Amino acid sequence: MLTNQYALNRIKEAFGDHITDASESYEMLTVSVNKDSYFDLIKFLKEDAELNCMFLTDLTGIHDPNRVNEELGVIVHLHNLTANFRIRVKTFASAEHHSIKSLTSLFKGANWMERETFDFFGIHFSGHPNMKRILNVDDMDYHPLLKQYPMEDQTREDKNNKYFGR
Numbered sequence: 001m002l003t004n005q006y007a008l009n010r011i012k013e014a015f016g017d018h019i020t021d022a023s024e025s026y027e028m029l030t031v032s033v034n035k036d037s038y039f040d041l042i043k044f045l046k047e048d049a050e051l052n053c054m055f056l057t058d059l060t061g062i063h064d065p066n067r068v069n070e071e072l073g074v075i076v077h078l079h080n081l082t083a084n085f086r087i088r089v090k091t092f093a094s095a096e097h098h099s100i101k102s103l104t105s106l107f108k109g110a111n112w113m114e115r116e117t118f119d120f121f122g123i124h125f126s127g128h129p130n131m132k133r134i135l136n137v138d139d140m141d142y143h144p145l146l147k148q149y150p151m152e153d154q155t156r157e158d159k160n161n162k163y164f165g166r
Contacts (some may be wrong), residue, residue: 001083002050002051002080002083002085004024004027004028004029007029007051007085007087008022008029008031010048010050010051011031011041011044011045014044015033015037015040015041015044018033018034018036018037018041019031019032019033020032020033020034021090028086028087028088029086029087029088030087030088030089030090031087031088031089031090032089032090032091032092033089033090033091034091035091035092035093035100038074038089038091038100038101039101039103039106041089042076042078042089042103042106043106045078045087045089046078046106046107051080051085052080052082052083053078053079053080053085053087054079054080054081055078055079055080055081056076056077056078056103056106056107056109056110056113057077057078057079057086058075058076058077058113059074059075059076059077059103059110059113059114059117060074060075060113060116060117061073061074061075061117061120061121061123061145062074062075062121063121063145063146063147064147065147067092069094070092070093070094071092071093071094071095072092072093072094072095072098072121072122072123073090073091073092073093074090074091074092074093074100074117074123075088075089075090076088076089076090076103093123098122098123098124099123099124099125099126100123100124100125100126101125101126101127102114102125102126102127102128103125104125104127104128104129105127111128111129111130112134114128114131115128115130115131115132115133115134116134116135118131118132118133118134119133119134119135119136119143120135120136120143120144120145121143121145121146122143122146
């Protein structure tokens with residue numbers, strides 16, 4: 001049986017210092033890796049005979065302005081269908097240098113997931129065959145899920161504090 005500890009040991013043997021964090025949440029192993037080793041780790045997880053994470057379940061982005069020089073992140077969920085083993089891989093990049101290697105050469109399904117992540121977070125995937133907006137209009141000059149705006153619409157009168165007793 002493939003366990004989180006066994007998988008983590010295999011990953012640490014292969015990538016050592018490139019792993020920046022590892023944890024377990026709700027019985028799912030989460031491994032953070034520097035962005036230069038991100039593609040190689042995903043390839044290792046897919047091609048290793050024992051780990052065999054051949055199914056890309058999800059790929060998305062996050063924006064955490066509080067992480068200095070690591071504001072933008074990519075989170076990938078992989079699944080070994082035969083062993084029913086799941087793993088989450090995270091990598092982070094600075095807002096200035098937010099290009100991360102595309103997974104489209106490993107997983108065809110990464111194509112649209114990476115385009116959606118680019119569209120909403122502005123994370124560029126180098127080597128992607130068609131890196132352009134997918135859900136928002138082409139002439140949009142910002143990425144809507146970046147936390148660069150006030151949380152509430154300042155022009156709405158129904159959001160005035162006087163209506164809420166403040």
